[in-house]
Amino acid sequence: MTRWSVGIKMPKILQCVATGRPLISDSATGTWFQHAVKSRVRGECCDQYNVTQPDTVRELYRAKIVAGADLILTNTFNSTPMRLREFNLQSEAAAFNAAAVHLLRQVIAECGREVFVGGNVGPTGCLIGQSASYDEVLESMRAQIRALVRAGVDILCLETIFQSLEAQAAVEAAREVLSEERVRVPLYVTFAFMNRRDGTAGPFRTFFGDTVTDIMEGKHDRLANRRYVGAVALGVDVVGANCSIGIEDAAGVTQEFTHYINDHGLRGRMLVSAKPNSEVMSTMTYEDPAFASAGFGRLVEAGAHFVGFCCGSTPDHIAAVVHRRLELLGS
Numbered sequence: 001m002t003r004w005s006v007g008i009k010m011p012k013i014l015q016c017v018a019t020g021r022p023l024i025s026d027s028a029t030g031t032w033f034q035h036a037v038k039s040r041v042r043g044e045c046c047d048q049y050n051v052t053q054p055d056t057v058r059e060l061y062r063a064k065i066v067a068g069a070d071l072i073l074t075n076t077f078n079s080t081p082m083r084l085r086e087f088n089l090q091s092e093a094a095a096f097n098a099a100a101v102h103l104l105r106q107v108i109a110e111c112g113r114e115v116f117v118g119g120n121v122g123p124t125g126c127l128i129g130q131s132a133s134y135d136e137v138l139e140s141m142r143a144q145i146r147a148l149v150r151a152g153v154d155i156l157c158l159e160t161i162f163q164s165l166e167a168q169a170a171v172e173a174a175r176e177v178l179s180e181e182r183v184r185v186p187l188y189v190t191f192a193f194m195n196r197r198d199g200t201a202g203p204f205r206t207f208f209g210d211t212v213t214d215i216m217e218g219k220h221d222r223l224a225n226r227r228y229v230g231a232v233a234l235g236v237d238v239v240g241a242n243c244s245i246g247i248e249d250a251a252g253v254t255q256e257f258t259h260y261i262n263d264h265g266l267r268g269r270m271l272v273s274a275k276p277n278s279e280v281m282s283t284m285t286y287e288d289p290a291f292a293s294a295g296f297g298r299l300v301e302a303g304a305h306f307v308g309f310c311c312g313s314t315p316d317h318i319a320a321v322v323h324r325r326l327e328l329l330g331s
Contacts, residue, residue, distance in 0.1 A: 011186050013071070013116045013154050014237065017271055017305045021329060023070040025118070025275060025308025027317050029077060032060055045087040047078045050099035057100070061107040065115055067315035068322030071306065072108075072115055073157050074100035076148065077122035082132065082140035086125060094147045101151035118157040118188070119148035121170055128165050129224030137166060141173035149181050158189045159275070160243045160310075162207045164214065165221045165228040167191070171236060188238035188306075189231065190273055191215060195249045195282040204253045207244075212256040215239070216264075232266065240273035243310045246287050247295035250276035251302040258303030274304040279312025286312060289320035296321040297328055 010018070017023055033046040036056060049057050057075050064072050079097050081090040089096075101117060108115045124140055126132035145156060158170040167189050174187055193204050203211040210219060216239070218230030231239050241253040254274045261270050278287045287295070292309060299307050309317045 011154065011184065012114075014186055014271070016070070022300050022304060022325065023116075023306050024068060024318060024322055024325065025071045025273070025306050026064045026069045026073055027067075027309050027313040027315055028278070028311050029060065029073070029075055029120075031279070031312050032314065036060070045078055045084065045089060047076055047084070047096045047100070048087075048089060048092065050075055050096050050103060051092070054099070054103055057103050058107050061104050062110075063315040064318060065107060065111050067318035069308075069315075069318050070114075070116060071118050071155070071308070072104055073118040073120040073159075074104055074148070074153070076100045076120045076144070077160075080121070080124050080140040080144045082124040082126055082137065083122065093143055097144055097147035098151045101148060101153060105152070116154040117152070118155050119145070119151075119153035119185075121145060121148070121156060121158045122160055123162060123166055127223060128163060128169070129221065129226070134165070134169055134224060134226060138169045138173050141170045142177060145170070145174050146177045146181070149177050149183060149185060153185060155186045155188055155238075158187070161189065161191045163221070163223075164191065164206070164208065164210050164219065165224055165226060167231070168228050168234060171234045186237040187235075188273060189234075189236045190238075190240045190242040190275060192243045193241045193245055193249070193253050195245045195280070203256060204249065212253065212260055216257075216260050231270075232264070236270065238271045238273050238306060240275070240304070240306070242273070242275035242308075243277055244281045245276055246280040246283070246285070247276050247292065247298065250274045251295070251298045254299060254302035254304050261303075271305040272303050273306035273308075274299045274302070275306075275308040275310050277311045277313070278309050278317060281311075289314070289316040292317045293320035293324040296324045300328070
C-alpha cells in the first residue's frame with residue numbers, strides 16, 4: 001500500500017491481507033450482551049462491562065477467538081465521551097477504552113495464535129450541523145482514539161458511519177493522535193448503507209443518501225454546510241459497509257467499492273470490508289450461520305478483504321465462515 005511503502009514498514013494486519021487470504025473479522029457485540037446479561041436494565045451501556053463485568057467481556061472475546069476470528073473489535077462502540085453522555089458516563093470514556101483493549105490482549109495471550117486488536121469507534125449519536133458542531137465531534141473522537149491508541153491497538157475501526165462527515169472528523173482525530181503519540185496504525189472506515197429493493201435501479205446509498213462515489217470522492221454536507229472531502233483524500237486503508245443490510249446487498253455494495261478502487265488506480269492502496277447484519281433491518285429476517293457460510297464466497301468474489309458480521313450475529317457465524325474459507329481457499 002502506497003502510504004506504507006516509502007521507508008515505512010507495512011503493519012502486520014495489512015501484510016496478512018496482501019497475501020490474498022481474506023481476514024475474518026468478528027461478530028456482533030451489543031446484541032450478544034443483550035442475551036448474555038439478561039438481568040441488566042434495558043438500555044444499559046454494554047461498554048461499562050469492561051470495568052464492571054470483565055469476566056463477561058472476556059467470555060465474549062474468547063468465544064470469538066475460539067470461533068476462529070482473525071480480527072476482534074474492542075467492546076467500545078459507544079465509548080466516545082459524546083455518546084456516553086446518553087448514559088451519564090462521559091467521564092469514564094478513557095477507562096472503558098483502556099480496559100477493553102487490556103481484556104482483549106489478555107484473552108489473545110491465552111489462545112496461542114495471532115489475533116489482531118481492532119479499536120472500535122462508533123458514531124457519536126449526534127448530527128454535525130444539527131446537534132453538534134464538527135469541532136465538538138472531532139474532540140470527542142480524539143479523546144476515545146487517544147485512549148485506544150495508548151492502550152495498544154493494531155488497527156482503528158471506525159464503523160457504522162451514517163453521516164460521512166463524521167468519518168472525516170474521526171479520521172482527522174486519528175491522524176492527530178497518531179502523530180502526537182508517534183505511532184502508525186491503519187485506519188478502517190465502514191458506512192451504514194440501506195438495502196436496495198428488488199427491481200430498484202441505481203447505486204446503493206447510505207442513510208444520508210451518499211453513494212460509493214460520494215464516499216470516495218467527497219460531497220457537500222448541506223446539514224453542516226461543510227464539504228466532506230472523501231475517503232481517497234483522507235487516505236484510509238480499508239473502506240466498506242457494515243450494519244443494516246444482509247449478505248446479498250453487502251456483496252453489492254462491496255462490488256461497487258471494488259469497481260471504484262480498480263477503475264481509479266487504487267488497487268493495492270485501499271482494501272474493502274464487508275460486515276453485514278444477520279438480523280436484516282429492512283426485511284426483519286435472520287440470516288443464520290449456514291446462510292453466512294453459503295454467502296461467504298459471494299462477498300469474497302465481490303472483493304472483500306475483510307469479512308465479518310454485525311447485529312444479530314454470533315460466534316457461530318464466524319465459525320461457519322472460517323470453515324467455508326478453509327473449503328474454498330485451503331487456509
